[in-house]
Amino acid sequence: MELKDIDLNLLVVFNQLLVDRRVSIVAEKLGQTQPAISNALNRLRRLLGDELFLRTSKGMEPTSLSIQLAEPIAYALSAIHSTLNQQALFDPERTSRTFTIGMTDIGEIYFLPRLMDTLAGIAPNISINTVRNTTINLKDGMESGHVDLAVGLLPQLKTGFFQQRLFEQKYVCLMRRGHALDKKKISVEEFSEAEHVMVVAPGTGHAKLDEAIERKGIRRNIRLSVPHFVAVGHILSTTNMIATVPERYARQCLAPFNLRFLEHPVDLPETGINVFWHAKFHKEPGNQWLRRLMFDLFSDKKNAAGSTPMQEPAGR
Template sequence: MEINEIDLNLLVVFNQLLIERRVSAAAETLGLTQPAVSNALARLRRLLGDELFLRTPGGMAPTPRAEMLAQPVADALALIHGAMNQRISFDPATSQRSFNIGMSDIGEIYFLPTLMDALKAQAPQVRISTVRNTAVNLADAMGAGQVDLALGLLPQLKAGFLQRRLFPQGYVCVFRKGHALDSGGKRRLTLAEFSAADHVVVEAAGTGHGRVDEALQRRNIHRTVRLRVPHFVAVGHILSGTDMIATLPQRLAEKIVEPFGLTWSKHPAPLPDTAITMFWHARYHQDPANQWLRDFIYRMFAQKV
């Protein structure tokens, strides 16, 4: 097969289907109709003599041939994209660039108010969109240039990614003011008090915060879990109206205690700090816009030792 036999737009559709695993989602991201994506897939199937994707209850599953083509196609498209969009420099004062940043709801609460206020002064036309790492295949999306950076505790981003540590993250116990455990910050909770309390636990899929549960289990520290939720954004509301307590990252606790009438105590368990890190794909290490955003975020949020 010769290169002039291939419509490169078909490879763009192929790459997006690998990321989204659904025709409707791929069509929406690419700005196409679903029939257009289906027609492109049909053309690729005829061209390559393979089904490429099979419908399953969980979405479009790639065939072995599609999996074999996935990385070479992604590399080729990223190379073309980089060449076509190469810039000698990046001027934040005049740029209208839109950046996509992968982060959790904790990241949105902690980073975005400060980040957006600073951007208004230094890059007034730059726009930010956030992406949940559970909503897309974050590694694939970053490799394809659809997500510029990711912030947080993301142990799944390894081969092909560069990183820069921003700050260590400790954990504290959070509960409403006036709670039976509220001592006005004068003392640390005991393990007995911690275990006896009713807990709300956040199971944040795709992040490393599950390590807290693992650490407690290793130390045989038990707790009564009354509620489990999939994200952190509702925890402030829940704690303010109940007598439950929660183990939360300290920087999140510092942001929500005042708005929700909460307080926090040092954690009674010897939980290790975790590192909140900025990640980017190696393909975009030299991209001027990506470099500028990385440096901008690092200057604002990195904890200087």
């Protein structure tokens, strides 16, 4: 017998008859008529080739086959019910769920310390994985549910995705304290002539800022290119190079590396940093909880209630 040949509602009737043993009570509990329950039982009898229940003065008594089927069917229905209703059972204080967030290394530096510290207090068993949000598989990963959220400037996430703005970030010049340019203001000429370390990060907002500088016809004396931000603080602290970096990242580096940042001499547009999630998981409670937490911790524009105003899926 194939599952496609069985109406699962028949198994619901079967399971309830095992409990109540009377057609009238089963009909009332399932919100159906007594003839409908009798008809369902007759259909199941024909499928299984057994009487399943025999009428007695004590009610409907199960046959030996029904007794044999009782436990596995009850278990299977319970598993289906739990699976379909597990969304409503999300409890951050008790769950041991692992969430995966797509972000760059600069996102890890800025978001993770505060996020993990907060989780330790309100959701001690929740774990976080991060993946690079520049990967070509990010869209598929989010659609399949392997990646819960992504954070950044991600224009490739359009149709089928929701997004919510966290903040606008501006760019600054970062350098060591005592640098020759460590003063109130630097000119475009001084910026251009200085030695630069540049982070090459295709597909990110930072890459777009590099393009904006080039479009303005400003040439930089780039002495070093690296693929990530992790080493930038270490490099600047012991060299005469400077770097164009997001202000929030710069603030994280000041004390650990004895650095200083200045207003950028080039008029650069601010970059919007958003949280993205796939429309399939828009109403999934765990996903809702995590993105609300991200909004509460990092948004510059929380409303009075601290909830997350949602945008429609991009591209729809």
